[in-house]
Amino acid sequence: MIRKLLVSALWVVVPLGAWEAAVRLAHVPAYILPAPSRIAVTFVEQSSMLARHGATTLVEIALGLTIASCLGFLLALALHAFPSFERAARPFLLASQMVPVFAIAPLLVVWLGYGIWAKVVVTALIGFFPIAVSESDGLRSASQSAIDLLRSMGATRRQILTKLLLPASLPALFSGLKLAATLSVVGATVGEWVGARRGLGFLMLEANARLRVDLVFASILMLTLIGLLLYVALRIIEQRALRWREAGTAERA
Amino acid sequence: MAHLRIENVRKSFHTKRETLDALASVSFDVCAGQWLTCLGPSGCGKTTLLRIIAGLLEPDSGTVALDGGRPRLGRSAYLPQEDTLLPWRTALDNALLPAEIDGRPRAAATAEAVALFRRFGLCGFEAAYPAQLSGGMRQRVELARTFLAHRELLLLDEPLGALDPLTRAGLQAWLLEVWTELRRTILLVTHDVEEALVLSDRVLVLTSRPARVRDDVCLADWPRPRRRADLRLVAERERLLDTLAREAKP
Amino acid sequence: MVCLSASAAPLSVCLDYLPNPNHVPLYAGIGLGLFAAQGLDVELVVPGNASDPAKLAAAGRADLALTPQINYLIARNEGLPLVTVGVYIDSSLGGLLALAESGVTTPADLAGRPIGYSLAPLEPALWMAMLGCAGVDSDDVDLVNVGFNTVTSLLAGSVDAIGAFRNVEAIQVELLGRSPVFFAQEAFCVPSAYDLVFVANPRLVRDRSADVAAFLDAVEQSIARTRETPTEALGVFVAQLPELDDELTRRSFDATLSLFATDVHRSDPTAWTDVQQFLVDVGLLADVAPFEALVAPDLATAAP
Numbered sequence: 001m002i003r004k005l006l007v008s009a010l011w012v013v014v015p016l017g018a019w020e021a022a023v024r025l026a027h028v029p030a031y032i033l034p035a036p037s038r039i040a041v042t043f044v045e046q047s048s049m050l051a052r053h054g055a056t057t058l059v060e061i062a063l064g065l066t067i068a069s070c071l072g073f074l075l076a077l078a079l080h081a082f083p084s085f086e087r088a089a090r091p092f093l094l095a096s097q098m099v100p101v102f103a104i105a106p107l108l109v110v111w112l113g114y115g116i117w118a119k120v121v122v123t124a125l126i127g128f129f130p131i132a133v134s135e136s137d138g139l140r141s142a143s144q145s146a147i148d149l150l151r152s153m154g155a156t157r158r159q160i161l162t163k164l165l166l167p168a169s170l171p172a173l174f175s176g177l178k179l180a181a182t183l184s185v186v187g188a189t190v191g192e193w194v195g196a197r198r199g200l201g202f203l204m205l206e207a208n209a210r211l212r213v214d215l216v217f218a219s220i221l222m223l224t225l226i227g228l229l230l231y232v233a234l235r236i237i238e239q240r241a242l243r244w245r246e247a248g249t250a251e252r253a
Numbered sequence: 254m255a256h257l258r259i260e261n262v263r264k265s266f267h268t269k270r271e272t273l274d275a276l277a278s279v280s281f282d283v284c285a286g287q288w289l290t291c292l293g294p295s296g297c298g299k300t301t302l303l304r305i306i307a308g309l310l311e312p313d314s315g316t317v318a319l320d321g322g323r324p325r326l327g328r329s330a331y332l333p334q335e336d337t338l339l340p341w342r343t344a345l346d347n348a349l350l351p352a353e354i355d356g357r358p359r360a361a362a363t364a365e366a367v368a369l370f371r372r373f374g375l376c377g378f379e380a381a382y383p384a385q386l387s388g389g390m391r392q393r394v395e396l397a398r399t400f401l402a403h404r405e406l407l408l409l410d411e412p413l414g415a416l417d418p419l420t421r422a423g424l425q426a427w428l429l430e431v432w433t434e435l436r437r438t439i440l441l442v443t444h445d446v447e448e449a450l451v452l453s454d455r456v457l458v459l460t461s462r463p464a465r466v467r468d469d470v471c472l473a474d475w476p477r478p479r480r481r482a483d484l485r486l487v488a489e490r491e492r493l494l495d496t497l498a499r500e501a502k503p
Numbered sequence: 504m505v506c507l508s509a510s511a512a513p514l515s516v517c518l519d520y521l522p523n524p525n526h527v528p529l530y531a532g533i534g535l536g537l538f539a540a541q542g543l544d545v546e547l548v549v550p551g552n553a554s555d556p557a558k559l560a561a562a563g564r565a566d567l568a569l570t571p572q573i574n575y576l577i578a579r580n581e582g583l584p585l586v587t588v589g590v591y592i593d594s595s596l597g598g599l600l601a602l603a604e605s606g607v608t609t610p611a612d613l614a615g616r617p618i619g620y621s622l623a624p625l626e627p628a629l630w631m632a633m634l635g636c637a638g639v640d641s642d643d644v645d646l647v648n649v650g651f652n653t654v655t656s657l658l659a660g661s662v663d664a665i666g667a668f669r670n671v672e673a674i675q676v677e678l679l680g681r682s683p684v685f686f687a688q689e690a691f692c693v694p695s696a697y698d699l700v701f702v703a704n705p706r707l708v709r710d711r712s713a714d715v716a717a718f719l720d721a722v723e724q725s726i727a728r729t730r731e732t733p734t735e736a737l738g739v740f741v742a743q744l745p746e747l748d749d750e751l752t753r754r755s756f757d758a759t760l761s762l763f764a765t766d767v768h769r770s771d772p773t774a775w776t777d778v779q780q781f782l783v784d785v786g787l788l789a790d791v792a793p794f795e796a797l798v799a800p801d802l803a804t805a806a807p
Contacts, residue, residue: 110659145335154327195649209623
């Protein structure tokens with residue numbers, strides 16, 4: 001256990017050490033690339049400001065991710081329930097994902113203003129496709145023999161959905177959620193770059209303009225922590241929802 | 254009580270590349286409370302036959318009547334060949350699945366399931382997940398589920414196929430006991446000749462694809478329990494193996 | 504077609520922003536061979552974002568950079584090694600722009616209403632000062648960073664005013680059929696500033712003082728030439744940047760002509776002190792540095 005922690009720590013410490021050494025040896029100025037030590041100091045000094053802005057971005061992410069989850073899930077259900085709709089909608093769905101969300105973010109801001117909702121929509125747009133696709137695949141993951149079994153018991157279509165297809169889709173859904181969570185951090189930040197009064201993306205813009213690159217990195221660090229927090233939270237929920245899977249692996253271990 | 258009548262059932266499957274004739278013309282009757290085993294070479298269409306009886310498929314021609322002309326789907330208890338325990342449900346919840354689908358009151362169904370678990374030697378494993386159970390235990394849970402479906406006709410597709418000989422023999426004996434006590438109609442599909450002879454009232458031998466009934470062996474007057482070493486059983490086993498071997502030749 | 508001699512010294516100059524009519528003399532200088540005549544091969548670099556010019560010049564990745572005087576002072580305050588070597592536009596360009604139909608007639612009307620800006624920390628400080636000058640409480644000032652989408656956000660009504668250049672966005676709004684209302688920053692307590700100066704790393708000034716001097720001379724000539732024959736200069740600009748060949752460029756250029764510095768070497772120490780004091784008062788600068796520390800030795804000539 002200690003060994004595993006040490007190995008993980010090494011993965012963090014070694015690149016940081018190399019970065020620190022490189023910056024010092026090459027005398028890279030702080031306004032081009034600050035050393036990790038400088039970033040750490042800034043992070044601590046500005047922690048309350050970072051936390052304040054972080055809270056704003058976190059709210060945007062949480063709202064966006066929630067909306068993305070609901071919409072993505074519902075879309076997957078609709079695609080499952082209406083195969084003709086799926087055939088018709090598929091090309092549009094794919095095309096919609098080719099448009100970089102960042103390109104339409106400025107338009108969203110014009111329509112929705114500089115408050116929280118433009119960022120929430122950008123975040124939701126980025127997150128909903130991975131969730132819809134994962135859940136859609138998940139709904140198709142049940143074996144034909146399991147479906148046959150339920151049909152042979154006289155199960156209605158609805159019962160097959162609730163007792164078989166939906167529970168079978170959960171592992172895939174969680175994969176999609178974890179992916180969407182990571183993307184949501186990017187979405188909220190980019191939404192803020194287009195126009196904002198606060199948030200970590202906003203802070204990065206202001207800090208960069210003021211040539212405080214250390215603060216830019218400290219903001220990035222904060223964003224990373226938020227992303228990690230989300231991932232861990234999802235993992236915990238996943239472990240509780242899928243405790244049957246954990247039980248199986250525990251037995252084998 | 255179930256009265257299953259199958260007349261001239263044909264079934265073919267069409268894919269882009271070829272047409273697969275599964276059943277050529279199969280006809281037989283099953284009386285209530287009878288144990289009928291379908292014996293045949295692998296791939297001869299036995300599973301297709303069971304699926305048609307279960308109502309999952311319709312024959313291309315011919316009739317299948319289970320207790321008259323009402324729709325068949327949902328009126329038998331079907332145990333597929335593959336492992337169909339739902340991994341996210343405990344053993345007990347898996348067994349209660351048919352009761353849930355029927356909408357039966359949960360308390361009574363649970364009590365019945367717990368009792369059956371005890372009878373099946375699964376006491377203490379009600380809360381275990383399938384991944385935590387051995388192969389033999391999983392089969393027993395599936396069999397419990399099949400019995401708990403409260404259907405007169407049980408369709409069992411090679412239920413003991415994946416087990417080692419020792420476990421298999423044990424389960425065969427135990428299955429016979431349970432059937433004797435609960436007296437449902439069983440239609441068993443297997444490729445194990447000995448198993449067919451030890452367990453059944455009647456054995457239907459099917460040809461290879463497209464399947465027809467080749468032989469109908471009545472074992473109703475053979476006393477149970479039957480011993481594998483019994484001369485009569487051994488002789489019959491040899492005869493049937495011979496028949497099957499000739500069927501399997503291209 | 505201009506022929507460069509084999510011994511022309513390369514000089515890279517990072518612009519302050521995307522190319523616009525403010526830069527006509529520079530592009531004209533290249534197109535008309537004025538830099539080549541001084542033995543210079545000048546390359547104009549377009550920045551990726553607003554903080555690039557100062558960074559690139561300080562780091563030596565660009566030889567010279569064009570940047571607002573206030574941005575230069577803030578960069579220097581952050582420890583960037585930079586000095587001002589010349590003046591390009593010696594008056595203020597900025598202010599607040601609103602639409603007439605929003606009912607805004609003085610800056611005081613903007614209390615509590617969103618104001619969009621793109622260049623931090625400069626703009627927030629300026630607009631805060633302007634509104635404070637007009638009697639608005641600092642709590643009632645609502646500033647929103649809108650990136651480069653200032654005009655769009657103003658026209659869409661997402662904000663009620665934007666930080667703007669009198670010679671660019673104000674004209675742009677007019678050309679789009681709306682009525683602009685412009686409040687000049689120097690009319691509301693913001694000291695008159697040099698809106699664009701040339702900066703460089705002191706090391707470069709020392710090592711290549713002749714090239715820098717030659718460059719500034721050429722710029723001055725180019726400005727004079729642009730004033731004499733504006734149509735020709737604009738034509739050369741548009742030839743190098745055909746995507747800017749439109750009415751906005753022409754109108755904007757007309758408004759800018761009078762704003763170029765006549766004498767790029769001349770700089771008023773008092774003006775520098777005033778601007779620095781303003782920045783200290785709004786908390787963007789630590790202290791007021793002496794004139795000699797801020798400008799290259801050649802620039803020590805005071806205005807009469």
